[in-house]
Amino acid sequence: MRLVLIGPPGAGKGTIAEKVAANHGLAHLSTGDMLRDAIGRGTPLGAKAKEYVDTGRLVPQEVLGEVVAEKVRQLDGFVLDGYPRSLEQAEFLAALEGVDVDAVIYVAVGEEAAVGRLRGRRVCAKCGAVTHTETAETCGNCGSGDLVARTDDRPDTLKKRYGVYMRETEPVIEYYRGRGVLREVDGTGSREEVLARVEAAIGPIAACGDDKR
Ligand code: AP5
Numbered sequence: 001m002r003l004v005l006i007g008p009p010g011a012g013k014g015t016i017a018e019k020v021a022a023n024h025g026l027a028h029l030s031t032g033d034m035l036r037d038a039i040g041r042g043t044p045l046g047a048k049a050k051e052y053v054d055t056g057r058l059v060p061q062e063v064l065g066e067v068v069a070e071k072v073r074q075l076d077g078f079v080l081d082g083y084p085r086s087l088e089q090a091e092f093l094a095a096l097e098g099v100d101v102d103a104v105i106y107v108a109v110g111e112e113a114a115v116g117r118l119r120g121r122r123v124c125a126k127c128g129a130v131t132h133t134e135t136a137e138t139c140g141n142c143g144s145g146d147l148v149a150r151t152d153d154r155p156d157t158l159k160k161r162y163g164v165y166m167r168e169t170e171p172v173i174e175y176y177r178g179r180g181v182l183r184e185v186d187g188t189g190s191r192e193e194v195l196a197r198v199e200a201a202i203g204p205i206a207a208c209g210d211d212k213r
Contacts, residue, residue, distance in 0.1 A: 001026060001205055002072075002100065004080045004093075006173060007107035009161045010114030010121075011187050012194055014130055016107065017081035019195050024206055027075050031068060031082035033128070035059060056152055056160035058086060058168060065092050072099050085169040090176070102205045104176040105198055109187035111162060118158055122147035 001024060005013040014030055021028035035053055038046035045067060052059045068083050073096065080101075084090040093099065120133040126145025139145045152161065176182040183201040187194050 001077045001202070002080075002102050003078070003202065004084070004101050004104040004176075005082075005107060006085070006104055006169065006176075007187060008109060008111065008114045008165045008169075009158065010116075010118040011107040011109045012117070012191065013081045013107060015191055016105075016195060016198055017079045020198060020202070021079045023199070024077070026077040026079050028079050028081065029068075029071055029075070029083075031064065031080075034067070035064075053152060054157070056157040056164060058164060061086070061088050061092065065089070068093075069096055072096065084172055085165070087168075087171055087175060090172050101181060103202055104182050105201060106173050106176075106182055106184045107187035107194070107198075108184055113188060115158060115162070118153050121150065121153055123150055 003020065003026070005017050007013050014032070017028045017030065020026070032053075035046070035049045039050050039053060040046070045063065048063045049059045064083075068080075069092075072078060072080065072093075084093050093101065117132065122131050122133060122136075123129070124131070124139035124142060124145035125148050127139065127142040129139055129141035129145075131140060131147060136147070139147060152158070173182065185194070185197045185201050
């Protein structure tokens with residue numbers, strides 16, 4: 001099964017993608033995580049991406065496109081989280097041979113709720129697990145890392161990211177609706193409620209994949 005998750009910053013894409021990938025034995029491919037990792041390790045990709053990620057702008061397609069293409073071509077099934085986020089990227093993904101997307105899950109959350117979630121988001125400095133100030137004071141994964149805010153969750157950068165989402169990524173939702181693969185899911189409520197809705201939306205596709213095995 002090949003899934004794409006789309007939604008505004010703070011919609012909960014990463015949180016959902018991790019669970020769905022684990023539930024169905026799929027790879028979780030997050031372009032945001034991949035870029036932050038490359039920046040942290042000081043790779044050539046990281047060096048090119050840093051100023052864009054730090055300022056909440058999209059990393060240019062010529063920097064990111066082939067990196068994503070190489071990864072998805074190697075995978076039978078994936079949950080793609082954070083790509084595509086422009087029409088250019090959507091067309092690029094559609095043109096990749098043998099990488100037909102089964103469904104695009106649009107996680108619909110209003111700006112106020114999404115931004116509220118990001119204000120409290122914390123990332124473990126040691127293992128990278130994502131948590132929230134409302135639910136945890138220590139890392140629930142490794143138990144020992146410091147919990148820190150993402151630098152691009154600062155209010156000024158967040159505002160820019162939201163603007164980029166409205167301008168560049170919202171049209172991608174209509175692009176996929178027109179292709180008949182969009183599944184819109186209410187992203188409000190608890191993590192468990194949202195996950196249950198996403199699982200219901202992909203249920204028929206997952207069942208179809210099981211039949212093929
Ligand atoms: P990226 O990391 O993809 O950022 P984003 O799309 O803005 O999404 P976020 O990671 O902020 O939010 P999320 O929806 O995953 O929410 P999460 O699950 O963490 O990209 C970062 C940057 O990289 C971009 O700005 C760009 O520069 C670059 N980039 C990435 N992809 C690119 C591309 N394709 N092209 C060009 N550039 C690219 O949840 C948020 C918080 O809420 C967490 O604390 C979580 O615990 C909590 N939470 C989650 N669900 C719930 C719930 N139901 N109820 C309450 N709290 C919840």
